[in-house]
Amino acid sequence: MVEISDSLCSLFTAKIKKENGTFVIEIPSSEIKHGALTVDETYRIALLDSSSEAESTSPQSPRHPASQGSTSHDSSGPPVDEGEVRDVTIETVGDQGDxxxxxxxxYVVIVPGAQPDDEPTxxxxxxxxxxxxxxIVDSDPRAL
Structure with missing residues (x-):
């Protein structure tokens, strides 16, 4: 099993392509759109063998990983459990207004009644x- 650092900004699957004598890894536009990565910034890149369990994971943005529980999760399943209480940061609002x-x-967590930049428990x-x-079990104190 591959251990993933909490400082990881993004995790996605991509192929290495050869273009004009150099090798290129394309960054999915969703990583920029959702703020996981920023254009013109420098990042450290780690490559995992495609045969590892990490291949099935999706893009990541753990800049706000504040979990109050001490639950450890298998890297191939959801990183949350039913009944778990955690602090999150609302990044956007979905089509239904959540x-x-x-x-x-x-991993996406949908929170009805929350707005972008809220940090509810x-x-x-x-x-x-x-x-x-x-x-929401405790509203963002900044929203009061």
């Missing part, structure tokens, strides 16, 4: 393979 936060490995209510649904 707040959307990303936690480890880019939430309880995970339902966990699916690619998304979890949570409710």
């Amino acid at each position: 707040g959307i936060a990303k936690v480890e490995r880019g 939430v309880e995970i209510e339902q966990v699916q393979e690619n998304v979890a649904f949570a409710s």
Whole structure:
């Protein structure tokens, strides 16, 4: 199993391509769009063998990983558990008007009633393979 550092900004799968005598790895536009990476910034890059378990993970943005629990998660499954309480940062609002936060490995947590830049404490209510649904248990004190 591959251990992933909490300082990891992004994790995605890409092929190395040869272009004009150099080798290129394309960064998915979603990594820029969601703020995991910024254009014209320098990043340290780690490459994992495609046969590792990390191949099945999705983009990640753990700049706000503040988990209050001490639960450890298998890197191939969801990084949250039902009933878990954690602090999240709402990054955007989805089509239905619900707040959307990303936690480890880019895993999405949907939080009804939350707005971008809110930092509520939430309880995970339902966990699916690619998304979890949570409710606010303590509002962001800045929003008061």
